[in-house]
Amino acid sequence: MSESHEIDERLFLRSVARAFAVLEVWSAEPRALSLGEIAKAAGIDKSAAQRICQTLVGLGYLERAPGGLVPGKRALDRAFDYLRITPLIERAAPVLATLRETCGERVDLSLFDGTTILYALRLQSRREAFFATLPGRRLPAFCTSGGRACMALMSDAAVDRLLSRSDLVARTRKTLTDPAAVLEKVREAREQGYACVMEETLLGEVVVAAPVTDSAGRPVAAVHIAGTLAEWSEAEFRRRFAPHAIAAADALSG
Amino acid sequence: MSESHEIDERLFLRSVARAFAVLEVWSAEPRALSLGEIAKAAGIDKSAAQRICQTLVGLGYLERAPGGLVPGKRALDRAFDYLRITPLIERAAPVLATLRETCGERVDLSLFDGTTILYALRLQSRREAFFATLPGRRLPAFCTSGGRACMALMSDAAVDRLLSRSDLVARTRKTLTDPAAVLEKVREAREQGYACVMEETLLGEVVVAAPVTDSAGRPVAAVHIAGTLAEWSEAEFRRRFAPHAIAAADALSG
DNA sequence: CCCGACGGTATCGGCCTGCGATACGCTCGA
DNA sequence: TCGAGCGTATCGCAGGCCGATACCGTCGGG
Structure with missing residues (x-):
């Protein structure tokens, strides 16, 4: 899509990138997903998916739903910030x-x-x-x-x-x-x-x-x-x- | 706001939480912000802010603008995922x-x-x-x-x-x-x-x-x-x- | 009935990654 | 001519994250 401008990889935070890779999984698979599915789709192992998802649920960017996890309401707040600015x-x-x-x-x-x-x-x-x-x-x-x-x-x-x-x-x-x-x-x-x-x-x-x-x-x-x-x-x-x-x-x- | 359910802190990724703390800065301060301002508002030091912002710019969740950084268009994609699901x-x-x-x-x-x-x-x-x-x-x-x-x-x-x-x-x-x-x-x-x-x-x-x-x-x-x-x-x-x-x-x- | 596959959860040692202090060159306005 | 900002870059240490592993449920099929 848009790789902006080749970022200096010494300043690149892998854990942050992986967290967003998890969030982006739902754009290809719009339904409740299990940890295993998330791990596979984001290209990480189950342990990492577990930690990342726990964190994102705690922050409100993911929500628990019947059948797995779905994006959380906090996503709307960030979009609002963008539109407002x-x-x-x-x-x-x-x-x-x-x-x-x-x-x-x-x-x-x-x-x-x-x-x-x-x-x-x-x-x-x-x-x-x-x-x-x-x-x-x-x-x-x-x-x-x-x-x-x-x-x-x-x-x-x-x-x-x-x-x-x-x-x-x-x-x-x-x-x-x-x-x-x-x-x-x-x-x-x-x-x-x-x-x-x-x-x-x-x-x-x-x-x-x-x-x-x-x-x-x-x-x-x-x-x-x-x-x-x-x-x-x-x-x-x-x-x-x-x-x-x-x-x-x-x-x-x- | 909503702390959901007290997350096990052993599975909590500090770096991920800090990245979102950075993104959330703009909800209180809706204008282009410099690294120093971001660091102060998010409660982290300038080095961490630098690494986090470089990463978020690379991912499209922040964008460079005259006068500093602003939220990026990727925020809209995540909101779209939420609304669609x-x-x-x-x-x-x-x-x-x-x-x-x-x-x-x-x-x-x-x-x-x-x-x-x-x-x-x-x-x-x-x-x-x-x-x-x-x-x-x-x-x-x-x-x-x-x-x-x-x-x-x-x-x-x-x-x-x-x-x-x-x-x-x-x-x-x-x-x-x-x-x-x-x-x-x-x-x-x-x-x-x-x-x-x-x-x-x-x-x-x-x-x-x-x-x-x-x-x-x-x-x-x-x-x-x-x-x-x-x-x-x-x-x-x-x-x-x-x-x-x-x-x-x-x-x-x- | 028991098994295997899958779900979520929890633990732990070690290594590598992110930490934060520090410094640089630049552009302002005082 | 400063000093205070800005963004950028470097580097050694420490400890936070990694990922293998294991545990306990709940299924559904053989």
Whole structure:
């Protein structure tokens, strides 16, 4: 995913890393897990798993449940800290609310992180029952509208590097997995100022997205507007909503 | 806050606990922090803070920012794991969406945790711009509608214990801080099946809440409906929305 | 019925890892 | 020109963590 910058291993705390490796087990296996399962999935022995889990339960980051252990409520506190401290989130909330009212479709703010995007704010549309539309969801950048919008602000070489580090696996039968094809879409987004993705993460879904930059002009996030092909044609959706996405993203940039 | 169950200290990993102590520093000091500040706030020396922060940056749980370090995006992934695994959240999402449509006011699902409640799902009303209405926010149980609704399902003795462990500090000039007065409100909630709190956490705000139980009948969460006194009288708000809160909470219980 | 596999729990000696004192170069503002 | 911060880097000692091992339940199958 994102290895940040090769950390000096002399200052690396193995026990801390193993504790987080334990917490991360549930992202691949979302159910109550036993000590043995945790140990195997995290690549540690049962003794270490025992010590780590006891500690994490004591701290509230894991909870005992019928059938084993599950993530604890403390995880929500840490996420809240992140959302509260990040100025972009605070600025984006009212902008997205307005956008949602104007457009009537689902609008999202996603954060650009390495080879992925991460939904931070999501305002569902009235008609769509939100299921699995929770903040914190992470998707690959290469096949999402927000990801491509962000890539559009990078050089072709940087886009190539990102794509080469990505796991280019198709999520639907329409997902583009050829790096050259993705790059072509990124170039189109660069020219238009927004990206449009059709059914590449969810069949029947059309999404336009515009990039949000930091003060140095680097892409850090994207504003998405998502609709369904049951109600819109691609051309009509682009024409109608792309300008709004761009305007909102601009308001949040810099 | 919630010490769960006194953990065997022979199996307690000090280095892991210190790493989380570092992460938790930002909940009291929501801004970019330097190593020295982190060390002082977490009660460790600068060397330990250096090693822990290097490790957490490498793992993505902290990020470098102008002026110091801030929480990292990985926190959102862990919160997502929690929300995805907890069956109550999944069941609650469509119920709250319907409730939001029916009532037109802000509706929340809060989780009952020790002496506090924790907002897990929040659907803002159309007219209110949401600011600081993020999931993950934690409030004391004693002065919130959801907290009192949950306490109503406990024995008086258990409520007393909870109140004695709580920090009974007023949030507004209307907050009840006398344990006996709070207990009286809890008894009222026990009789009525829901709690109503007026301006005790936010001036001008009225909230009704009903408790959600697990299969053993223990309170685990609450459904809130919140409005403003600019639009509603207490009596009218209770009459109109309490039945909906109770119905939704019942649907999620057991 | 007894066994083996699995659950969680507990113990312990030894080694390696994390500890914390210390020092360095840098950028501020006084 | 300081001194107080900042982040960074080093290093020997000590003791905290490691992981093998064992224990006691509860299953379900042979």
